[in-house]
Amino acid sequence: MTFLSQTVARTKQAATLAMSQKARELAAQGRDVIALSAGEPDFDTPDNIKQAAWEAMQQGRTKYTPVSGIPELRQAIVDKFRTENGLLYTPSQTIVCNGGKQVIANAMIATLDPGDEVVIPAPYWVSYPETVAMCQGQPVFVPTMAETGFKMTPEALDAAITPRTKWLIMNSPSNPSGAAYTEAELKDLAEVLRHHPHVWIFADDIYEHLVYGDFRFTTMAQVAPELMDRTLTTNGVSKAYAMTGWRIGYGAGPEMLIRAMDKIQGQMTSGACSIAQWAAREALSGPQDFIATSRAVFEQRRDLVVSMLNQAKGLECHTPEGAFYVYPSMARLIGKKAPSGRRIETDEDFVLELLQAEAVALVHGTAFGLGPNFRISYAAATDKLEESCLRIQRFCGNLTD
CATH class of the missing domain: 3.90.1150.10 (Aspartate Aminotransferase, domain 1)
Structure with a gap:
């Protein structure tokens, strides 16, 4: 044994x-x-963010928080999605996690049953398929090519979807390739997803603010609002604000899914660090220079x-x-x-x-x-x-x- x-x-x-x-x-x-x-x-990490953490400690904000995050940060997340992405969420449709990895884990644990499939374009961030496998799901890889900018084509996506497909994981801009989908490219993928209403979209936007030249960032729920009720839009403060060690990730999606993720997180870690949450609120709400x-x-x-x-x-x-x-x-x-x-x-x-x-x-x-x-x-x-x-x-x- x-x-x-x-x-x-x-x-x-x-x-x-x-x-x-x-x-x-x-x-x-x-x-x-x-x-x-x-x-x-x-x-x-910018000084104003560190100052917010210091002030939180001075004010005694060092206790347990609600599992899904302090109300002030959840509201800041709502405001960020509205002003930057044109997405309208309520605080109850958001969740704050211990880094972006926990957003992924919460979502997969809350939704995958043995044998459920998750479509993942390759190359992919190393934790996507491993998290799916830990939940007894089946990663389904869609290889891409440098000739297409390491981006998945609508035809390849359609071919990868089966009746067992539960999620599509999209990471744009991508780790490891740096590839980012244009608005037109996302719309083409959305057209495929319209024909597969059982497939949910996990939009990992952690590198949202790191796009170059004339490229304009857009996310799936933004370009295809009709898919918003089956999209989990995720982000975090690690990359854009140089806050990797603060361990704050967040997501927004249908309230049914967020409640399930809250239930999972409540049994695993409870709420994220209180001090880091106040720092993250300042990151999202404070100066963006x-x-x-x-x-x-x-x-x-x-x-x-x-x-x-x-x-x-x-x-x-x-x-x-x-x-x-x-x-x-x-x-x-x-x-x-x-x-x-x-x-x-x-x-x-x-x-x-x-x-x-x-x-x-x-x-x-x-x-x-x-x-x-x-x-x-x-x-x-x-x-x-x-x-x-x-x-x-x-x-x-x-x-x-």
Whole structure:
């Protein structure tokens, strides 16, 4: 009899966290490691947000909160969706969670029965399929291509839907590819979903504010209001406000679903940290200047990284619309020999050999469901990005036949 559950056995360790740990271990040996494996802004949380947290502590707001969040934050979420996205929710249609991951987990636990299917475009964030599998659901992957900007086509979506499909998970802009769907592209996908009324939409908008150039962000419930009654629109303060450690995510959707998610969360963690909730309220309601400033820096970094990677021998890097990731292909390097003498047969071989040879930590694309690619997070200081790209260029140049 095995002590650990089958859930543990079928759950994979997050590749992003595993690579970050490898980078820490190499750094502990004295190597000058540049870790570009984690999706975490290098900026500090804005001072007004930290001040709001301090004031909350001074005012004794350190007790348990309602499971779904303090009323003030839930109202701020309602206001944010109305002013920024044109979506009309009530506070009872919102929920505050311990990070974006808990929004996903709450929704999946509340709705999935064994064998239910969830359509997930690939490449995908590593936690989507694992969360579905932990709930005994079945992930159904829809591969995308660089030629289509790593975006799912309406035809591919339609082909993936079956009578057992419960959810479609949409992440735009995307982790790991940075791909973002235009309003027209979302409308085309919505047209497919109109013909499948049993399919719900999970819109993960965590990178909403990180879009570049003339790109205009829109979300599914915004472009297809008739789907709003089966859409869970989710977001958080981690990426746009550099608040990853504060652990506040939130969602809005039909009250029936929100009540079910509240029930699940009440038995698992109860409410999110009270102090972090007051900080998040300030993030959503206070000055928004930080977003434009950081977005301009991220756009400059994106352009730098894309340019330098496309100068590396054997790499091809698509220019993404948003987030802070690029997802280059290293297909032309398959079969090459690394300086260690090892033959590179997979994208995982590539990132492991790069880590040993040049002390740059990346994440291989097959961990995100689509290779041979790798993900670089450019949420790091510009000088480190430039140095890491020079090291990648050198590594690629040193590969032999």
